[in-house]
Amino acid sequence: MTFADFVRLTRAYVWVLVGCTVLGALLMMAKTTRDPVLYSATSSGLVVVGNATSAGEEQGNSALAEEKAGLYAFLVNSEPVAEKVVEDLGLDVPPAEIAGRFSATVNADVNALTVTAIGSTPEEARDLATSVVDAVVEYAQEVDTGEANPKQDPLTRIVPVSPAQLPGAPFTPDYRKAAMKGAAGGLGLAYAFLIARRLIDRRVRSVKHVEDATGASVLGIIPKEDALDRGHRGVRGDLGRAAEAFRQLRTNLRFVDVDNEPRKIVVTSALAGEGKSTVSSNIARLVAQAGTPVLLVDADLRRPMIASTFEIDGAVGLTQALAGDVEVRDVIVDSGLANLRLLPAGRIPPNPSELLGSLRMKQFIDDLAQDHLVILDAPPLLPVTDAGLLSAFCDGALLVQAAGKTQIEQSQHCRRILDQVGSRLLGVVLNKAPVKGATAIAYGGYGGYGGYGGYRAEEETRQKYSTAGKGRRKLVKSLKG
Template sequence: MTFADFVRLSRAYVWVLIGCTILGALLMIAKTTREPVLYSATSSGLVRVGAASTAGEEQSNSQLAEDKANLYAFLVTKTPVAAEVVDDLGLDVPPEAIAGRFSASVDAAVNSLTVSAVGTTPEEARDLANAVVDAVVVVARDIDGGTLTRIIPLEEAQLPGAPFTPNYERAAMKGAIGGLGIAYAFLIARRLIDRRVRSAKHVEEATGASVLGIIPKEEALGRSHRGVRGDLGKAAEAFRQLRTNLRFVDVDNEPRKIVVTSALPGEGKSTVSANIARLVAQAGTPVLLIDADLRRPMIATTFEIDGAVGLTQALAGDVEVKDVIIDSGMTNLSLLPAGRIPPNPSELLGSLRMKQMIDDLALDYLVILDAPPLLPVTDAGLLSAFCDGALLVQASGKTQIEQSQHCRRILDQVGSRLLGVVLNKAPIKGANAIVYGGGYGGYGGYGGGYKSEYKSREAYSTAGKGRRRREAKVDKADTPVTPDKPARPVKAGRTSKR
């Protein structure tokens, strides 16, 4: 994880991090309230040995005083010193119970001994600190029998003004740091082990193909008509960009038979195929959208047409294909519904009759086939084998990287060409929107936020600018925009428009 990834992660989960920080502080404060209230008092004195008459004796006595001070500091926490303190103060506690309340430090520069004592009341802490200094001298004399060493009181212990524990400020700081650290550890670990597709980089590394479009999450796309009525909302510009990029995938050999598929159900392949067919048709190209998903057909429901008779009857020879092609009521867009669901979809779709039918239809139309997912069944692989290429739809935050790689292997095995990938259901706000550049904003009110992800499309979107300008003018001048009309069959004598 780079520093930029860390910053994006922090921005994405800023409220989670703040919440964990506050929670950690509150938990530590709650824990601290259970601690006893304790006071600390400190006394100090200078350690001196005998009286020196010469400089040599003074130096020797100073060294001895330093040694004695270190000995006293060692003895402060021992039970014999605690026993002397208990006798001196008349306490009704065992020496072992208060031995751990004492601590000492030595300043070797002046041979001073500083003693600290802890008590449950200010008076107890003061008395213990003063008594322990005298007790240390008594115990030291019993040990080494010396009489020349003494401790000159320097500062007696005073009543402490406030307890040193519980310290709520320090506890809150510790809890906040701990909560923040745990939150970051969880988020970073979660991101590192996450194998779902979340960016164009993930898709390109897994499939080796360019991302032709990034379609944001949009409520209109989740409805039964999947946005084909034109109410694409924030996804409108993304679909137009996809249409442009698809046009320039191969300028010299423009694909006429395109299979739209995905790794698994629910990734939005039918939504993408229906809307890209509508937009390409709107730009002036005759398009035939075929519902080749003979297991879960969606085109009839999406366009609100009668799908009882369609592709399966044409493949079975019951009807002529031209008799079941339906005018969608939209300019240049025709539909071929799935028809009756057969018991053997793979055999029908992989048949020579299916190949011949698509080849014949491609003379008059740009044929777009809404195919089943690649991983559960073989239908899409069979179709893409005799088409010009496949458009793979991947759902952001759902499709696994391994699934993307498997899709590419399937297409390679059947000799199909992967035209590109559509990254669908990209979040426009929240955690993962940061990965895509912070959501929508800028150009046209939306779409500009995906700047970092559009790098993979620059090769397509920058080519043929002059041609697109001329075509845009022709579309505005010559292409009429008509309201939706009732669905009607295409006439049998339709001539080639190619």
């Protein structure tokens, strides 16, 4: 994941991240309310050995004091010392329990011992910190002399430097610290989940995914647009922000091979629902709008869509022509748009693959390509073999992939199928691309095209579309008669 991906992820899920951060802070604070209220008091002193009368003796005493300070720090939380503290303060608690409340640190540079004690009240914490210092010295002398109550004054003593004071506030529960820890934990877990989900996601979400999987260029990125999901699939000219994307696809398709311009193009996808019929219908319309005669053939004999998209009668069409019932040119109908003609699927046959892979189908396509750019809306590649058969005798295939839906493995399988039948993959159309969120695909900004008058040509299409299908209805009536 790149830094740009991380930024997009953050922007897309900013409220999720904020919510997890706040939730983590609240949960940690709620947990902290169950912690006991404890106070901490500290006392410190210098460890002094004897009374030196010379520099050499002073040096020796300093070395001994350093050793004693380390010993005292070790003994601070021992049970014998805790017994003396309990006895001194008259506490009614087991020594083993109170021993864990003491801790000590040593500053070896000046032989200073700092003792910290924890209590449930400020007074208890102060008294414990004061008592433990005396108890340590007393117990250390017993260890040195081997006597329970030595009669001589101790050689080593602790000179108080900072006696224990009443603590002003408890050190726990610390709600601020707990909230910061909880917030950091919540934010970290949220990021970990989002990043892990993104990394294990095997769906096509970027141009790089498509190009790595298929080895072909992405000729167009079609943004997700509500108008494309309606019954007419945008052919009335209301493509919205997808209008310029389709024009870019039309331009790129022209330059796929300038020396041998494709005249027979199969439009297919990996699975159903990826928008192949939408892409084939709109690219046919826009190429025709540019002045090239186009014939859009509904070669999906299992789930034909072209008739309903252009609102024409599709009862008679390609299947009847392949069966020899009618001439193929007799079932071609004017769409009502300049330079665009349609060949609907006709009756759904029991053997679509045999019909589409027949020599008669190849002859039809070769003949029609003499005076048209033939675009065939074919079935998906993975469930059935129809698109592979068609692409074998056409100039190439245009593969439609749905961003966030098509799996990378499915893209790879589509490429293998086309290679096996000797077909040429002209390029890939990345359809339904999100324009916002973490999975948004950069395309120069869809919203910026409006200022160039990009939608004006669509108005002509909307006006012309109102006449589409009239000639078709008359032809069907004559054939049925």
